Amino acid sequence: MAEFTSPPADTCPVTVLTGFLGSGKTTLLAQLLRQPALARTAVVINEFGAVGLDHELLDHSQDELVLLSNGCVCCTVRGDLQATLQRLQARRAQDPAWGVDRVLIETTGLANPAPILHTLMADEGLRAHFHLERLITTVDAVNGAATLAAHPVALEQVALADRLVLTKTDLADAPTQAALRATLRQLNPRAPLRVARHGALAAELLLGDGPWQPRLNTPCAACAAGDALEAQGEPGRGGAHAVCTHGPGEDDAAHDHDHAVHDSGIQSFSLTLDEPLPWDRFQSWLDLLQRLRGPDLLRFKGLVAVQGQPGPVVVHGVQHLIHPPHTLPAWPGADHRTRLVFITRGVAREDVEFTLRLLTRHRARSAAPAERLAISDSSEPGPTGPQAS
Numbered sequence: 248m249a250e251f252t253s254p255p256a257d258t259c260p261v262t263v264l265t266g267f268l269g270s271g272k273t274t275l276l277a278q279l280l281r282q283p284a285l286a287r288t289a290v291v292i293n294e295f296g297a298v299g300l301d302h303e304l305l306d307h308s309q310d311e312l313v314l315l316s317n318g319c320v321c322c323t324v325r326g327d328l329q330a331t332l333q334r335l336q337a338r339r340a341q342d343p344a345w346g347v348d349r350v351l352i353e354t355t356g357l358a359n360p361a362p363i364l365h366t367l368m369a370d371e372g373l374r375a376h377f378h379l380e381r382l383i384t385t386v387d388a389v390n391g392a393a394t395l396a397a398h399p400v401a402l403e404q405v406a407l408a409d410r411l412v413l414t415k416t417d418l419a420d421a422p423t424q425a426a427l428r429a430t431l432r433q434l435n436p437r438a439p440l441r442v443a444r445h446g447a448l449a450a451e452l453l454l455g456d457g458p459w460q461p462r463l464n465t466p467c468a469a470c471a472a473g474d475a476l477e478a479q480g481e482p483g484r485g486g487a488h489a490v491c492t493h494g495p496g497e498d499d500a501a502h503d504h505d506h507a508v509h510d511s512g513i514q515s516f517s518l519t520l521d522e523p524l525p526w527d528r529f530q531s532w533l534d535l536l537q538r539l540r541g542p543d544l545l546r547f548k549g550l551v552a553v554q555g556q557p558g559p560v561v562v563h564g565v566q567h568l569i570h571p572p573h574t575l576p577a578w579p580g581a582d583h584r585t586r587l588v589f590i591t592r593g594v595a596r597e598d599v600e601f602t603l604r605l606l607t608r609h610r611a612r613s614a615a616p617a618e619r620l621a622i623s624d625s626s627e628p629g630p631t632g633p634q635a636s
């Protein structure tokens with residue numbers, strides 16, 4: 248079992264920022280990095296898909312930004328995280344003028360924090376130079392309850408946090424928020440719960456206060472969390488909780504949670520298009536895709552090159568919610584092509600690409616795109632959130 252003693256005073260604090268897909272991690276991070284408390288922070292961004300976009304949208308020195316893409320720091324690119332931290336430490340040692348005195352790791356929305364904590368706490372080489380300061384979990388006020396009920400990894404993210412941040416409160420009504428707050432309190436009674444509107448939150452409310460304090464010799468946090476959900480009449484871990492196979496009393500962090508969470512029918516793919524698109528047709532396609540496959544579109548985001556626009560349109564969708572797109576005055580990097588990233592459950596890349604190309608090139612007069620997408624017509628209601636404008 249890893250020993251959890253106070254970290255040496257001269258080790259560098261590491262904050263892990265996690266939260267389910269689209270729950271507002273990057274939005275919060277962007278706001279935090281504007282504050283003096285995080286001026287000397289190296290940021291490690293982990294993206295599930297092969298194409299990363301978040302790093303392009305963050306206004307942070309590229310010298311202090313590392314992208315780990317195409318895998319998850321809790322499993323497939325865990326070794327990359329170790330190597331990245333070792334490189335950061337070597338740079339800090341060689342170049343004191345670099346001035347980095349804090350590391351912030353934004354995980355993918357599908358990451359289980361337990362193995363990440365284990366990496367940070369059990370690797371002796373890393374422990375000599377870094378200590379875990381905070382585990383911050385964002386929870387989306389609109390999708391939070393459904394996400395906690397459907398995705399065991401979201402329970403882990405909430406249960407292990409020592410700060411919870413409720414996002415998108417501007418989009419959720421008071422009863423929805425009250426019910427979610429009650430659930431979060433039950434899942435994790437000790438973590439202060441903060442609210443961030445469009446990421447706005449004082450860094451002092453999240454950081455400081457000494458190192459992260461794990462609960463030792465308790466049942467797995469997610470198992471306990473699942474039990475709490477069941478007690479509320481929600482589907483908790485039940486038979487569907489595939490995360491933990493150990494018994495009460497084992498140390499969460501001491502065994503490998505390298506489980507099948509990413510294999511349960513969830514896939515990621517990206518599309519790149521060379522030619523700028525007509526916005527109205529792109530929007531029609533997005534509406535169709537969302538209407539027919541919304542519940543299975545766990546997350547999509549992208550930079551869209553639009554005909555006649557100097558900068559890209561940024562699009563975001565989270566389950567049934569399409570966030571209002573916004574236009575950037577200029578492209579953030581050298582690549583000016585449309586890039587779309589999808590994380591889906593059972594929506595085939597070929598169908599998404601076929602319908603996108605068909606609808607954006609020729610205004611479809613037949614039902615072909617709808618037929619192609621309506622593999623399992625969800626007959627779910629359309630988006631309840633704000634429509635793309």
Ligand SMILES: Nc1nc2c(ncn2[C@@H]2O[C@H](COP(=O)(O)OP(=O)(O)OP(=O)(O)O)[C@@H](O)[C@H]2O)c(=O)[nH]1
Pocket residue numbers: 266267268269270271272273274275354355356414415416417418443444445446546548562563565570571
């Ligand atoms: N209305 C509203 N939208 C928000 C808020 N916070 C975040 N968003 C929007 O939610 C969408 C997803 O936010 P991100 O910060 O990219 O979420 P994320 O957790 O980093 O997403 P992934 O890591 O890609 O899964 C974006 O369109 C944000 O603008 C909020 O408080 N209110």
